[in-house]
Amino acid sequence: MNENIEPLRVRLLITPTEILKLLPGMGKVMVIGQQGGVTHERIGPVGTVGQSGRDMHLGGACHDAVIAVDAVAEVILDTSSVMRDKVYPRLEFRLADGETGFAIVGMDGLEPFAAPLVDLDRETLPPREKPEVGERTELDPADPLHPPLQQAVDRQDMVRIRFDNGVLRQDWTGRIEALKPAMGYLNVMTADFHLHLQGGAFSGWDARAGHQAALDADGAATTLTLETMVTA
The missing domain is CATH 3.40.1570.10 (HemS/ChuS/ChuX like domains)
Structure with a gap:
């Protein structure tokens, strides 16, 4: 692993807008919206990144998103997620209250995702605490969903x-x-x-x-x- 993307969790000292503009060069990504029992994920390379007023737009064959970048207080890069010997790096776009507004995960491994970020200024953060996994139950066939x-x-x-x-x-x-x-x-x-x-x-x-x-x-x-x- 490139020493420039150590440690596992850092705050990137660059605006959310500038980070989003890098996405077309970061390979296949998953853009994740998650809140209140809903997880909505688009997956694939980002084809275009545009700006209209204060909003950023992600487009292409696999993406269709509008982002209110003024709501984002900081962007965290976390490279601690590893599955089957593959790193799934994650950008967390966090709000002023500390909640995550949305996240973007690299699906092609560490290098394609992290390469455009490697020279950015950053601050080291403590490792992310593992969330507690609650008891999972079977989905009721009569669930109103x-x-x-x-x-x-x-x-x-x-x-x-x-x-x-x-x-x-x-x-x-x-x-x-x-x-x-x-x-x-x-x-x-x-x-x-x-x-x-x-x-x-x-x-x-x-x-x-x-x-x-x-x-x-x-x-x-x-x-x-x-x-x-x-x-x-």
Whole structure:
């Protein structure tokens, strides 16, 4: 491992905008929005990075995201995740309250992802604490997550699945081939998109003008919406 990307966790002393502009040269990446039982992931090389006003746009065949960069207080590079002898480096775009607004993970290993970052100024941080893993239960077949997603499968509708937490707005548009329950989650899996919805975290869906919004256990809107696209 290149000594310039040691230690395992650092704060990068560069603006989020400048880091995002480096993404097209960082290989296959996963852009992750995660909040309140929703994990929304787009996977593949970033084709384009643009700017409109204060927002940054990620585009290409595998990405469709708008990022409110002014909400990002710092960017952390963490290279501690290793699976099957492969490093999955991670950029955490963190907010002023310490929460992660979104994250980007390198899927091609350490070198393609870290090479554009290697000469950036940085501050060493303590290693990340491992999150506690709660007890996993089987997904209830009657979980209110199912109906609109299953309907989209049955009808083979063209749908847009959007994650929006006010920092990252990320879309996937396509047809859902199947729903895959596993390890307490309801999952949608394609080559360039993963959606993981935690069983028991949602009370249902609210049909609104043109789309449905997933509701949390208290009946409040979450970060997830589902829209059926009108096709000719």
